[in-house]
Amino acid sequence: DIVMTQSPDSLAVSLGETATINCKSSQRVVYGPKNRDALGWYQHKSGQPPKLLINWASTRQSGVPDRFSGSGSGTDFILTISSLQAEDVAVYYCQQYSLSPQTFGQGTKVELK
Amino acid sequence: QVQLLQSGAEVKQPGASVKISCEASGYTLTTYAMHWVRRAPGQGLEWMGWINTDNGNTFYSQNFQGRVTFSRDKSASTVYMDLSSLRVEDTAVYYCARFNGGLAPWGQGTQVIVSS
Numbered sequence: 001d002i003v004m005t006q007s008p009d010s011l012a013v014s015l016g017e018t019a020t021i022n023c024k025s026s027q028r029v030v031y032g033p034k035n036r037d038a039l040g041w042y043q044h045k046s047g048q049p050p051k052l053l054i055n056w057a058s059t060r061q062s063g064v065p066d067r068f069s070g071s072g073s074g075t076d077f078i079l080t081i082s083s084l085q086a087e088d089v090a091v092y093y094c095q096q097y098s099l100s101p102q103t104f105g106q107g108t109k110v111e112l113k
Numbered sequence: 114q115v116q117l118l119q120s121g122a123e124v125k126q127p128g129a130s131v132k133i134s135c136e137a138s139g140y141t142l143t144t145y146a147m148h149w150v151r152r153a154p155g156q157g158l159e160w161m162g163w164i165n166t167d168n169g170n171t172f173y174s175q176n177f178q179g180r181v182t183f184s185r186d187k188s189a190s191t192v193y194m195d196l197s198s199l200r201v202e203d204t205a206v207y208y209c210a211r212f213n214g215g216l217a218p219w220g221q222g223t224q225v226i227v228s229s
Contacts, residue, residue, distance in 0.1 A: 001175075040215035042158070049208055049222050050150075050158065055215035093158050097215065100163070100172045102148070107157040 002026050002096050006105035012113040019081040021108045023094035028074055031098045038098035041070055041079045044107075045090045054079065086112065115139040117209055117220035124226045130197040133223045135209035142190040143167040146212045149183065149194050150219075153205040163212060164192060199227045 003026040013019045023039070031038035037057035044050040052061055054070035057077055067082040081088055089112060094105040120134040135147065149161040162173040164183035171183045182195040192209060207223045210216035 038214075042216075044152075044158070049210075049219035050216075051219070052215045052217035061215075061217065091157075095158075095160075095216070097212070101174045102160045102163075104150075104158045104160060 001101055002029065002099055002103050004094055004096055004103050004105040006092075006094060006108050008108060009106065010109040010111065012111045013081075013084045014113045015086065016083050017113075019084050019088070019110050021079040021081075021092055021094075021110075023072075023077040023079070023105050025075045025077075025096055029096040029098035037073050037077070038096055039070075039072075039077050040095045040097060041068075042093045042095065042104075043088075043090045044093065050093065081110070084110075084112075115211070115218055117211065117218055119207075119209060119220040119223045122224040122226070124228065125199050126229055127199055127201060127227055129199050129227075130195060131199060131225055132193055132195045133207055133209075133225070135192045135194070135220050137190045137192070137211070140211075142185065142192070143187060147183075147185070147192045148210050148212050148216055149181075149207065150210060150216070151205040151207045153202065156205075159205075161194070161207075166192060196225075199225075201227050201229075203227050 005024045007022045029038050039057040041054040042050040058070045069080045071078045091107045116138045118136045143166045146163050148163040164171045185192045204227045210219040
């Protein structure tokens with residue numbers, strides 16, 4: 001199975017500052033004839049279902065604020081939340097969907113400082 | 114509008130089974146695979162497996178092999194997740210989610226409590 005490891009486990013960020021979450025896969029997560037990175041980022045707020053923010057490592061979903069961005073390739077990926085807002089407090093997960101079993105990182109809790 | 118509507122909360126005793134439904138609307142069920150994910154208290158998201166909603170083929174996480182069964186009723190645009198031999202540690206919120214290069218949207222979640 002592909003192991004996804006996020007860092008840090010939690011971080012506290014001031015309003016307006018930048019949050020950076022790392023995700024490392026135990027092997028490359030490429031998929032398909034175009035060798036795209038099959039990596040998604042999810043936001044999970046308490047009492048709500050998770051929400052897909054970014055897929056294919058860097059493609060922001062419709063309606064997701066542009067302060068959320070994904071980068072990286074191969075085995076190392078980053079979710080950046082620029083100018084953090086109060087509503088961004090949540091747990092964030094990366095997920096690889098290159099191979100079944102699909103696997104999630106352990107989650108990163110983002111709080112306000 | 115694409116939506117997934119799950120069945121309501123369940124309370125079960127250890128050893129029992131639970132069956133959760135996930136009704137899709139706003140699109141043709143068979144166009145996309147459906148995945149199941151759970152979140153236990155204090156834990157992260159755990160991927161359970163998926164079902165090809167067109168031909169019914171399934172893939173189960175080894176963590177649930179032998180205890181979980183996915184099925185679908187195309188005429189009802191509904192997918193089902195059946196988990197047997199329930200344990201206290203199966204207490205969790207269970208989600209269905211449509212797969213389309215990532216999981217979106219998700220159902221609202223079904224709380225399952227396993228307690229004697």
